[in-house]
Every structure is written in C-alpha cells, then in structure tokens.
Amino acid sequence: xxxxxxxxxxxxxxxxxxxxxxxxxxxxxxxxxxxxxxxxxxxxxxxxxxxxxxxxxxxxxxxxxxxxxxxxxxxxxxxxxxxxxxxxxxxxxxxxxxxxxxxxxxxxxxxxxxxxxxxxxxxxxxxxxxxxxxxxxxxxxxxxxxxxxxxxxxxxxxxxxxxxxxxxxxxxxxxxxxxxxxxxxxxxxxxxxxxxxxxxxxxxxxxxxxxxxxxxxxxxxxxxxxxxxxxxxxxxxxxxxxxxxxxxxxxxxxxxxxxxxxxxxxxxxxxxxxxxxxxxxxxxxxxxxxxxxxxxxxxxxxxxxxxxxxxxxxxxxxxxxxxxxxxxxxxxxxxxxxxxxxxxxxxxxxxxxxxxxxxxxxxxxxxxxxxxxxxxxxxxxxxxxxxxxxxxxxxxxxxxxxxxxxxxxxxxxxxxxxxxxxxxxxxxxxxxxxxxxxxxxxxxxxxxxxxxxxxxxxxxxxxxxxxxxxxxxxxxxxxxxxxxxxxxxxxxxxxxxxxxxxxxxxxxx
Numbered sequence: 091x092x093x094x095x096x097x098x099x100x101x102x103x104x105x106x107x108x109x110x111x112x113x114x115x116x117x118x119x120x121x122x123x124x125x126x127x128x129x130x131x132x133x134x135x136x137x138x139x140x141x142x143x144x145x146x147x148x149x150x151x152x153x154x155x156x157x158x159x160x161x162x163x164x165x166x167x168x169x170x171x172x173x174x175x176x177x178x179x180x181x182x183x184x185x186x187x188x189x190x191x192x193x194x195x196x197x198x199x200x201x202x203x204x205x206x207x208x209x210x211x212x213x214x215x216x217x218x219x220x221x222x223x224x225x226x227x228x229x230x231x232x233x234x235x236x237x238x239x240x241x242x243x244x245x246x247x248x249x250x251x252x253x254x255x256x257x258x259x260x261x262x263x264x265x266x267x268x269x270x271x272x273x274x275x276x277x278x279x280x281x282x283x284x285x286x287x288x289x290x291x292x293x294x295x296x297x298x299x300x301x302x303x304x305x306x307x308x309x310x311x312x313x314x315x316x317x318x319x320x321x322x323x324x325x326x327x328x329x330x331x332x333x334x335x336x337x338x339x340x341x342x343x344x345x346x347x348x349x350x351x352x353x354x355x356x357x358x359x360x361x362x363x364x365x366x367x368x369x370x371x372x373x374x375x376x377x378x379x380x381x382x383x384x385x386x387x388x389x390x391x392x393x394x395x396x397x398x399x400x401x402x403x404x405x406x407x408x409x410x411x412x413x414x415x416x417x418x419x420x421x422x423x424x425x426x427x428x429x430x431x432x433x434x435x436x437x438x439x440x441x442x443x444x445x446x447x448x449x450x451x452x453x454x455x456x457x458x459x460x461x462x463x464x465x466x467x468x469x470x471x472x473x474x475x476x477x478x479x480x481x482x483x484x485x486x487x488x489x490x491x492x493x494x495x496x497x498x499x500x501x502x503x504x505x506x507x508x509x510x511x512x513x514x515x516x517x518x519x520x521x522x523x524x525x526x527x528x529x530x531x532x533x534x535x536x537x538x539x540x541x542x543x544x545x546x547x548x549x550x551x552x553x554x555x556x557x558x559x560x561x562x563x564x565x566x567x568x569x570x571x572x573x574x575x576x577x578x579x580x581x582x583x584x585x586x587x588x589x590x591x592x593x594x595x596x597x598x599x
Contacts, residue, residue, distance in 0.1 A: 093163035096530040100523040101169035108149035111527040115547030121152035133193035136186035150317040159320040166530030167328035168522045169249030174227030176242040188227045195226035205288045216276040216364045216374030225272030257307035263297040266333030269376035276364045279380040302329040302378040303533040326533040328526045338525030339489040347485035351494035355392030357475040371438030387437025387475035393494035395430045399464040415458035421560030426450045428467030443586040469507035470571045487511040491521035505554045516549040
C-alpha cells in the first residue's frame, strides 16, 4: 500500500493526541490520552517523560487499529514548550520535567538581572527574563539538584524527548523550541554563548538546532515494538506547539495574524525579522526555520477564565446554556467591565500580582451579564496584545484556532473588539497537529514548501465580520479596562502582601 498519511503527535499540557492526516488535510484516524501533572508548593509544576511516551505508544496503537503501519509516510511532532527535562547520557530522564508553568525559579530572576542587562538580554533573545523560561529552570536545577545537573547530557523539550524515544537520536531540537529557552540569540540563529558564560552554564548541555522539517532518523526496532509502527518509517522533528499552530493556522507570510484561544491564549503575527518592542511587552519566537519569525503576546487565563465563570458563576451549567444566556446580553454587558487576571498576567503588562475584577455591578445585572462580561474582558485583553503587535492595524484578518474559538459568541466578540474580521478553518482545534503534519509533508517531499502544503492541507472555513452596532461600545469598554488596570497597579502590590499575610496565618492554624 502506498504511504498516504502523516502521523502527527501533539503533546499538550494535559493530554496527547495522535492524528493521521492525508495529503488534503483530512483526518483518517485520531486518538487521545490524558496524563498526570504534579502541582506542588512554591510553583512546582512537573510531568514525567515516561507518561508522555506511554501516551504516544497507546494513542499510536489506537490509530493503527484504523489504518495500517505501511500507509504512514512519516511521523512528526508538536509539543508544549519552555520546559526543562534533564536527560542522562543513556537517554534516561534524570527526574520529572519542569514544564512551562513551573515558576519555582522566580527566586533566581534577581540573580540573572545582576549578571545580564535586561535590555541586552531582550535585544539578543527577543524575550524577557522570566521564570517560565528554561534558562532559569536550568539554573534552579544547578543550584538545588547539583547531582542531577552534573549527570545531565542534554536539557530537552517535550517533543525532542519523544523524537528521541521514536528514533534513538539524542540531542536535537528545532528553532522554535530553541527560541523560547532564553538562551537562543535570534540575531545570530544560535545559542548565545555570552549568556551561558555569564551564568556559568555549559553549552554542551544544549541540543543541536535543526529546521522543523528535518528527518532525524527512522523508527527504531524498540519503538516499533512499543507503538506498532513499521521500523524504518521516517521520523520528522517537528516543532514547538506555538510554531506548529502558526503553520496549521496558515500564518506563513509577514503580516499574517492568528489567535490561539485555549486555556491560555496568544495573539501572533508573522514578521520578517524579530520584533523588539521598546517596552518589552511582547516577545519573538522562531517558526519552522531559522529565518521565520513570529511576534506574539501570551494571555495567562483566557479559556480558563471562561471555564471558571461557567463553573463558579454559572453553578455548573452547560456551556451551551452559558452561551445562550450570554448571547441575550447586549454589547458591553450593560456597563460591566471584567479584568481577566485570575492568575496574574503576562503580555503586555507582565504583572504576576494582577488579579480579576468585576467593575460596574448593579442590582439589575444577571448571570448572563457576568458570563458575557468575562468573555468581553478576555476580548479586551487580547486587543491590548494585538495593539502592541500591529499598531498600524495592517493585519487584514486573524485566523482563530483553539477550543474556545468554537463559541459563536466569542467569535463575534473577538471580531468586534479587534475591529478586524476573523476566520476559522476546518481544523480549528487540531491546528498544532495539522502544522506538525504539514512539517512532515514538507520533509518527505509531499510538498515543495509550506505554501504548497497550506494550499493542499488547509480548508477555508467560516468567517466573522465586526458588528458595526457594537464596535463603538466595545471600543469604550476596551479603553475603560485599560484605565482601570492603570489605576490598580499599586493596589495589586498591597493585595499581594495581604495575601501573603493571610497564607502565613493559615499555615500557623
């Protein structure tokens, strides 16, 4: 049988999905599996690589119940980014991986600031100094678990470990994952040895950087035995989920914009060169190659804020009912403004102490008003990121992907708040998987380049235009949200101190 599918593995924050795509982007089979996340005290958020690989093996076998191993042209990967997984020389994980949400290294931020100028750091890496980045995770391990650090051969990202398990090829990564480590120089397209030197980190612990469409080896006999795949099948490196999502959204040319609406959210714009914002509100990520760049800003709680609202305010009503109630409320939620900072906020305010707020409540407001206000508050904040990336408003339309994008109310709010059309293609939820499959298709010669892959594998979907009746109200709501936050900045520090005191009393009984 002719090889007719790319098998895309997409390792998300809470679950893994394996999907077989054909040359036209159609899904032949798909399977998913959740895996545990350990959340401890002091910012600990860990996952074990063995759970990732178990999910890959199980979902692969489920997909192979529907298609044959001989029909697979290649395997490709997408995975969550900004982790720190120390791997020994024999390929064994030396401990659980500190994933992107792990912030225990916050205590080391001052140490880095004392040795590396924050402006020089940003101009070199296109990123801020922040505990989410692998750079600080490496430093934390060196200081707190020195024996593990000394035994480490490579610090790997999630999809790089999976690629190793599939092939036995240890010590490679792609440009997208490298660019969000805090150690990659976007101007030189290489690891920044000056940063490594200043912080006393060894460059040999970092993997070789390759384009996403690189065949790194064949499926090994061991991996074939565990997954049911055919030994010798080409394995493509793939990319971080952000880069795969950009490819899967079709954001390939400079000026293409997209929004990922998941538990967290981000607004992204493809750019010709790294976008270095004077106020460092947004950051730069490489795409599938060294010379492809995306400027983006990340929102901490987008879908998570709406999920919270449905659960807490809605009392556990269905999402369909929440959607129906919110849809009956007029634009502006009848003068309620919601600040969606339930877990602090990243772009563009970078304030870990920021917290949520409803402003303007009166006795006439209903549950539907609050639910819609949360959705509009999410939209307002995404507009604040979009304005940093596209101040001249040159993006003609935003492609929207992710599970939260399925809400029609959210679609209309986003388009109207952004004052820009939005589009959703057929695989809105599977964009990262589709992007990984497109990388695989380019690698094995299905397509000459990514534009040809886009032409064949992306199907145009629905579009949503801004509502002219609501645009004026939403513009005023957006500006009011911005002013409210500015007035509360100093109060958030007081709130953080109060919370710290409360936690201390709680721990003392």
